Amino acid sequence: MARNIQSLERAAAMLRLLGGGERRLGLSDIASSLGLAKGTAHGILRTLQQEGFVEQDDASGRYQLGAELLRLGTTYLDVHELRARALVWTDDLARSSGESVHLGVLHLQGVLIVHHVFRPDDSRQVLEIGAMQPLHSTALGKVLSAYDPVAHSEVLEGERKAFTERTVCTLDDFEGVLDITRARGYAADVEETWEGVASIAAPIHDRRRMPVGAVGITGAVERLCREGELRPELIAAVRDCARAVSRDLGAVRF
Amino acid sequence: MARNIQSLERAAAMLRLLGGGERRLGLSDIASSLGLAKGTAHGILRTLQQEGFVEQDDASGRYQLGAELLRLGTTYLDVHELRARALVWTDDLARSSGESVHLGVLHLQGVLIVHHVFRPDDSRQVLEIGAMQPLHSTALGKVLSAYDPVAHSEVLEGERKAFTERTVCTLDDFEGVLDITRARGYAADVEETWEGVASIAAPIHDRRRMPVGAVGITGAVERLCREGELRPELIAAVRDCARAVSRDLGAVRF
DNA sequence: GGTAGGTGTTCGACAATGTCGACCGATGGA
DNA sequence: TCCATCGGTCGACATTGTCGAACACCTACC
Incomplete structure (x- = not known):
């Protein structure tokens, strides 16, 4: 059997x-x-x-x-170690950056959103917990592809669809993006998935230095970029958040 | 087989x-x-x-x-007819009442929350979509018990636990509550489930007049009540919302 | 109004399938 | 170091799920 x-x-x-x-x-x-x-x-x-x-x-x-x-799906969230540790830090990130925050983990051939903090204003927003994002075009997906070997092989085998004209689809170019991501320690998505939308994400590691997820902010490209460049203070805020969650995970034993 | x-x-x-x-x-x-x-x-x-x-x-x-x-649980939400129709109306209810809004359906021996609109202020709130509420003590649960025969038999068979000293537990008293609910067309919960918290709910019917769910607001008892009575304008707002969703459901054929 | 084609559902025979309990190597607490 | 317990594996057995035809029901269309 x-x-x-x-x-x-x-x-x-x-x-x-x-x-x-x-x-x-x-x-x-x-x-x-x-x-x-x-x-x-x-x-x-x-x-x-x-x-x-x-x-x-x-x-x-x-x-x-x-x-x-x-019912069972939300129970999964309650049990989720990474999500529980990240709750408070993602709240802080949303407040300091003024943008919506997403926490994602690798699932099948994509990024599963396990936590979502709304942008702190009164605009109407739809909750994206439980939704999937592509690996090859989003900041969260690139981070996971760069650091998690399983995600890497998934993204190489899967189809890389062009959502906008800026989406990186060819194998060589995409590997270059992953190299840059590993070198800088974060990934970005400037209108590669949705027109007018940019995002920044950084990896979260557990106590064994294994990548377990990614956290990032998403918002209008006009707010995240200035003079064609991502705003450095936002990059720093995202990386600080990812480091804080990693430290939180590393300190705990169960 | x-x-x-x-x-x-x-x-x-x-x-x-x-x-x-x-x-x-x-x-x-x-x-x-x-x-x-x-x-x-x-x-x-x-x-x-x-x-x-x-x-x-x-x-x-x-x-x-x-x-x-x-992933599948959130897909269930996407397919949910009642939830889709209610989205815009519950937003309006939250704005007009200033309280958080819950949309619930009968599931097993309780109320499953399928939609939740945060109270429109900057306080930190936890999302309750996918959570369960008891049938016998919450406003949503009472509405379902009063109008849905299946919910009625479930609540009679199940144990009615006393969460606070105001919880109605005995069979006769509870049936009286359901009679009042049917007569008035809405239900309330004033500190019967959580200390200091009150809620008001009204039933949603489909085009065949069958009860399919309930919508209600929840908030601090000091805000929902005035001089020991539920504020009439809040009751009216909840019932208007429930009627609007019912009308929305009744108009559509699929 | 009757028919034709569609639906979801039931039934019984067959054998493929999942179940059981003993066994194995690894782990960790005493 | 020993013993208890963990998760995982294997093969024989018969229980169990599978298959395909037949069923009742409904809708829509001649």
């Missing part, structure tokens, strides 16, 4: 299918997408539904993700 | 166990807690780990919840 449990893998694939594509999917769609018999797919869905991982629309009979996932 | 898939039920029980109890659990603890052989538990955990639902601490070998749950 060295292999993995088949029914569980299929159930996970169903959840990913429901989460990735359309809002709601019918049983036949799901079964054919995964290459399963309808009866088999139904059995798995029925169990997932009873456990709360999947809900079924009474009217149409279609399936969608269930509330239990939200 | 009228029964559910055994390995899936066991995997779900593991996730609930990991989410509910201690931060991290060892293989033997998990196996004995669920009454499984170690080998069986290991096979399930290995698959869950590969799918990202569970992570293993390298140093101690213990297991905890995985990042994929967070």
